[in-house]
Amino acid sequence: QKEVEQNSGPLSVPEGAIASLNCTYSDRGSQSFFWYRQYSGKSPELIMFIYSNGDKEDGRFTAQLNKASQYVSLLIRDSQPSDSATYLCAVNTGNQFYFGTGTSLTVIP
């Protein structure tokens, strides 16, 4: 079983809509959860992290964590074409960081 699972997509949303990205993880001992954005051929860039149950908002982005369900999500409000990228969910478990395979998002103008 993979440590971190994401739907690969592609996910397409119209400009201005809300994009919803989901991630599940297998280890209940995981402590910190991250969302990264990666443009093709570039390195991942941190969007935000969360480590407490509930919601965390940063600008147009909201991360949601539900440890009981082992579920992390990212909402992108007012999606822009520049948000088109692959979004990686990452989990810190012990001394290691595990990444999902990413969800490809396309925002259609």
Next chain:
Amino acid sequence: EAQVTQNPRYLITVTGKKLTVTCSQNMNHEYMSWYRQDPGLGLRQIYYSMNVEVTDKGDVPEGYKVSRKEKRNFPLILESPSPNQTSLYFCASSPRAGIGNTIYFGEGSWLTVV
């Protein structure tokens, strides 16, 4: 500027010719790691280091070596590269592992082994 620097960025090499990909960070981070990224497989951790002289295997360590003689440097060594090591490699660092510590990536190194 806070950054993780890796070199070379692009390399084509031949099977069996030893190579080293260097990685350096200027943020005084304790934790450093190497990942490879392959289509459909995502980012997979090769090795990580909690601090100087402390290294551990990640999920895909076969065919790779690392060392951590200084806090800022964490080179990845391919003693005898093979074509299945053709990949995009990322070095990353974090203040430390554990809750609340984020991981920062270098720009990546494209490696092709023919």
